[in-house]
Amino acid sequence: MTIPSTGQPLVSIGVPVFNGENYVEQALGSVLAQTMGDFEIVVSDNASTDRTSMICQDLAATDRRIRYYRNERNLGAGANYNLAFAKSRGTYFKWLAHDDRIKPGYLAATVATLDQAPDAVLCNTVVDYINGQGEHIAFYDSGLSGADHPRPSHRFATMILMSHSCVDFFGLCRRATLVDSMLHGPFHGADRAFLAQMALRGRLLQVKEPLVEMREHDQRYTRAKQDAKGRAAWHDAAKAKARSLPTWRLYREYVDLVAKERLAPAERTACRLALLRWWIVNWNSIRASVDIGALAWPRLPHHAEMVKIRLFGKAPGHF
Known part of the structure; x- marks a missing residue:
């Protein structure tokens, strides 16, 4: 039986997990070891079939700051991420992948940074990439500091035109900014759309010290799900057999954000000009074409990516 915590915490850490017995204890332990203790951990278990439930409930029984919830069935990653947020109560919120x-x-540094910048909505740090055994691979600066700018259009353009691996989706956010946001959408690339929306709503800040460890291993989503249908099903379990055009969906989300977010006319126009430029950067036109081909050949995105890597190397933040 989980012992409930009391009071409203300053920070909520949402940990969505499915079959995470390999690393979830390390993830939760890293939060419990924070120098700032005013937090809660909300574990949202997506109907795991391994020892995840036992591990999490055992930890929750020893620390009131951990609250454990289990879905009756696997809802897909998008819905499970959003449930972790819905059950949280903190002034600040952060998702933490079960394998990171x-x-x-980390919390002391990012909370202090946001406290000092009321117009900022998200803060993350430089990333320390580790392998399956927890050994250091490389440091990665996502370029998030480029979105620390007073103009929404500049921040938006930075996030959609810059090549980055979306590690900042896992940054610390103001809860008030997230309440009516898209959160984790049910499609491949939803993390990019989320960061674009945050950029339209406020400054994005970066602590240059590497205080987050992200794990590269064979079962990581981007490694284990190589075909279009597999990626669609991972995000939304109800769409396991559905066809998808993720690049086109992402662009539509960008267009909708620019139309719906509160922006001055000149800023909205500048954002739309950035959307025109989007087609000619980062292989986006080719990705859109590959999406169409994947309707007939689901593994085409994987093969296209392998060809690109062989010819031009891996994109920044991919190891």
Whole structure:
């Protein structure tokens, strides 16, 4: 039986998990080891079939700050991420993947940074990439500091035109900014759309010290799900057999955000000009074409990516 926590915490950490017995204890332990203790951990278990439930409930029984919830069936990653947020209560919120870790000073540093910048909505740090055994691979600066700018159009253009691996989806956010946001959409690329929306709503800040550890391993989503249908099903279990055009869906989300978010006319126009440029950067036109081909050949995106890597190398933030 989970012992409930009391009071409203300053920070909520949402941990969505499915069959995470390999790393979830390390992820939760990294939060419990924070130098700032005013937090809660909300574990949303997506109907795991391994020892995840036992591990999480055992930890929850020893610390009131951990609250464990289990879905009756697998809802897909998007819905499960959003449930973790819905059940949280903190002034600040952060998602933590079950296979990642945060270093002891992460919350203290990111909370202090946001406290000092009322117009900022998200803060993350440089990433320390680790392997399956927890050994250091490389440091990665996503370029998030480029979105620390007073103009929404500049921030938006930075996030949609810059090549980055979306690690900042897992940054610390103001809860008030998230309440009516898209959160984790049910499609491949939803993390990019989320960051674009946050950029339209406020400054995005970066702590240059590497205080988050992201794990590269064979079962990571981007490694385990190589075909279009598999990626669609991972995000939304109800769409396991559905056809998808993720690049086109992402662009439509960008267009809708620019139309619906509160922007001055000149800023809205500048964002739309950035959307025109989007087609000629980062292989986006080719990706859109590959999406169409994947309707007949689901593994085409994987093969296209392998060809690109052989010819031009891996994109920044991919190891």
